[in-house]
Amino acid sequence: MSELRFTPADVAGVRFTVSPVWETVSSMWALDQPVRHAVHLPWIDRARATLRRPEVAVRVGPLVELTRPRSWLPDFLTPAAARPDVTLAEQLDQIAATPPDVVVRDLLATTPRRPLSPFGRALLADPAGLLPQLVDAVRVWHDEAIAPDWPRMRALLEADVAHRAGQLADGGAGRLFDQLHPSLRWLGDRVVSDDPFERDFDLGGRGLALNPGVFTDRRVLWNLLEDSAPAGTYPVRAVGTLWETTATPPGDALARVVGSGRAALLQLLDLAATTTDLARRTGMSGGNVSQHLSALHAAGLVQRSRQGRHVLYRNTEAATVLVRASRGG
Numbered sequence: 045m046s047e048l049r050f051t052p053a054d055v056a057g058v059r060f061t062v063s064p065v066w067e068t069v070s071s072m073w074a075l076d077q078p079v080r081h082a083v084h085l086p087w088i089d090r091a092r093a094t095l096r097r098p099e100v101a102v103r104v105g106p107l108v109e110l111t112r113p114r115s116w117l118p119d120f121l122t123p124a125a126a127r128p129d130v131t132l133a134e135q136l137d138q139i140a141a142t143p144p145d146v147v148v149r150d151l152l153a154t155t156p157r158r159p160l161s162p163f164g165r166a167l168l169a170d171p172a173g174l175l176p177q178l179v180d181a182v183r184v185w186h187d188e189a190i191a192p193d194w195p196r197m198r199a200l201l202e203a204d205v206a207h208r209a210g211q212l213a214d215g216g217a218g219r220l221f222d223q224l225h226p227s228l229r230w231l232g233d234r235v236v237s238d239d240p241f242e243r244d245f246d247l248g249g250r251g252l253a254l255n256p257g258v259f260t261d262r263r264v265l266w267n268l269l270e271d272s273a274p275a276g277t278y279p280v281r282a283v284g285t286l287w288e289t290t291a292t293p294p295g296d297a298l299a300r301v302v303g304s305g306r307a308a309l310l311q312l313l314d315l316a317a318t319t320t321d322l323a324r325r326t327g328m329s330g331g332n333v334s335q336h337l338s339a340l341h342a343a344g345l346v347q348r349s350r351q352g353r354h355v356l357y358r359n360t361e362a363a364t365v366l367v368r369a370s371r372g373g
Contacts, residue, residue, distance in 0.1 A: 046243035046266065048235045048252070048274075055217045057251020060205040061125035064132040065139070066277055067197060068186040069122055070259040072111035081261060086287045091189045100188055106174075107181035109161035116157045118150035119267045121178070124253040124275035128205070132186055140179045146271065147171035153269065196286065196324045197258050203321035204256040204281045206354035210316070224254075225264050225278050239263050247274050256280035282315075285325055298370035302345075306336045310367050313346060316356040 074081035075095065078088050094100055095108075110121060120142040123135060151160060151168050160168060167174045190197070212220045221230040227238040237243075245268045253275040257265075260279045267275040299307040308326050319337065323330045337357055340346040345363040349356050359367065 046237040046239055046241050046268075047245070048237070048243075048266075048268070049246045050217070050233055050235070050252075051247065051249050053249040054247040054251055057247075057249075058212065058217060058220070059128075059251065059253055060208055061128050061130065061253050061255045062198060062201045062205065063122070063125045063130070063135065063255045063277075064186065064190070064194070065135040065182065066122050066255060067194075067201075067258055068132070068182055068190050069107065069111060069117065070257060070277075071185075071190060072108060073113065074259050076113045081259065083284055083286070084259070087193060094188050100184065103184045104181050104188075106163045106167075106178045107185055109163040110167075110178070112158070112161060114158055116154040118147070118154055119269050119272045120146055120150045121182075122267060122275075122277075124267060124273040125255060132183075136179050136183055139182070140175060142171075142175065144171040144175075147175060149271075150269070199318070199320040199324040200258065200282065200286055201256050201280055202354065203318050206318055206356055207281060207316060208254070208256075209354070210349070210356065227263050237264055237266070239266075241266065243268050245274070250274055252276060254278065258283060258286065288325055298367065301366075301370075302340075303336075305332065306340055307370075309333065309336055309340065310345065310359060310363055313357060313359040313363070314367075316349075316358040318354050318356060322357070 071087075071091065074084045074088055075091055078085060081088065095104065111117065120139060123138045125135065126138075148168055148171055151164055154160070154164075163174075163178075167178065208220060208224070211223055218230045218232075221228050221235050229236045229238075243266065245266075250273065253273060255275070255277050256279070257277040258280055260277050262279070264276050264278045267273070298310065301307075302310070305326075305328060308328075309322060312322060312325060317325075319330055319333050322328075322337075323333045326333065328336075337346055337348075340363070341348060341357075345360055345366070346357050347360050348358075
């Protein structure tokens with residue numbers, strides 16, 4: 045069990061990000077444990093074929109070695125995103141600029157769980173010389189395995205961020221952390237995390253960066269070292285929809301009333317979603333989704349609200365009744 049202690053400044057400093065580096069690094073877990081990550085099998089099949097290509101395997105090897113199952117990740121490899129729209133290039137620059145003594149410290153912090161791999165030992169002995177090789181490995185893996193699917197991953201992650209930002213705005217830190225994951229509890233001035241890490245950490249006024257993770261499945265994972273920016277990664281909502289190409293077909297009755305496109309959107313808007321997320325889940329273009337949402341909003345069937353830079357859409361009570369009736373409920 046771990047505890048994160050908050051000051052008022054830390055509560056005010058809770059923020060949400062999307063981390064391209066985190067998704068790139070953590071995706072390796074899914075390759076090694078496909079049964080545990082069965083929801084990602086469409087991606088795993090493609091990624092394994094990619095990794096079997098010799099020219100990819102040799103360059104990605106350092107990343108494979110540092111992301112072995114049952115091993116902790118060194119904190120410098122997954123830096124907290126500096127802002128919500130951080131780019132992969134910016135995060136790779138941040139990793140490349142890690143001081144050698146921090147590389148050594150973070151590597152040694154992983155050894156209680158499992159000894160270092162051969163590349164890990166080599167990096168420990170020559171951090172300045174071998175860090176560029178690791179940065180290249182992350183870049184290559186992202187370009188080969190993550191970038192083709194990054195738009196749909198990012199849409200899912202941003203929809204989650206918008207939802208969590210709404211929880212924080214509506215109910216404060218207590219509601220946010222109590223609903224972020226079943227393993228977390230908010231106790232007024234601290235978060236208690238039911239995990240095996242046994243950390244007792246004072247955020248010390250530095251705030252906390254939180255990012256949803258596509259390949260994070262069972263618990264919240266923390267970056268908590270005294271000299272690192274505090275951060276946590278939690279399982280993203282609705283990950284089961286990530287590889288869907290179309291929505292569940294709506295009932296014929298609803299489609300006859302409002303049209304098939306608008307019916308598909310109403311079927312999905314029991315929970316708030318962004319235009320980008322709806323486009324990903326329905327297979328419609330963003331422009332078509334926006335047109336349908338405008339018509340549904342004008343008819344009083346959809347409500348919208350702004351959370352930061354996101355606009356969230358959700359069914360009104362009238363739409364909920366209409367959808368329920370079309371389902372025969």
